Amino acid sequence: DAGVIQSPRHEVTEMGQEVTLRCKPISGHNSLFWYRQTMMRGLELLIYFNNNVPIDDSGMPEDRFSAKMPNASFSTLKIQPSEPRDSAVYFCASSFKVDTEAFFGQGTRLTVV
């Protein structure tokens, strides 16, 4: 298995533009997580899916952020409109069950200018 695959690896966009980050979890994993990592706030959980259903989105900063998981092998995190303070590394992770270790992707480094 190639592990958790995220795309793109790097994204530079202008303020106000829509940004879509993509994630392919490890096959057979039932839980998927989106995290954001910044120097200011460290690693923050944004949203968690179990069996493709969003369970906890309390970490999503505001309505500009949305996440979907249309099937077990794909998830997206969308920011619309993007702002400079959204600049961060966004990680997707998956796990077999919610209370087992998570496997992280390589991350998407987002820069909003």
Place this chain on the structure above:
Amino acid sequence: GENVGLHLPTLSVQEGDNSIINCAYSNSASDYFIWYKQESGKGPQFIIDIRSNMDKRQGQRVTVLLNKTVKHLSLQIAATQPGDSAVYFCAEFITGGFKTIFGAGTRLFVKA
């Protein structure tokens, strides 16, 4: 005001020495704990875990100790190697909350 980033605790050790990285967790109800290692430019990687019904667990060159009385977790790395240089995170899982909470991390430098 001026933005100030997180100040990560830093541990510097000589190659071959043992390392001990400490972590205080926040919730006495947490019942599952994980140590992750994050190298520059990569995502966090699982190292070892422990459940609250244990106080010690050993892996290859790593040992995790759990003290529930004082809500303290430690990661011991034996014979530290240059490849161990990274940021280490402890994470606590809160049953019922369905989320894992990560600590701020500790940066480990290994001097050759």
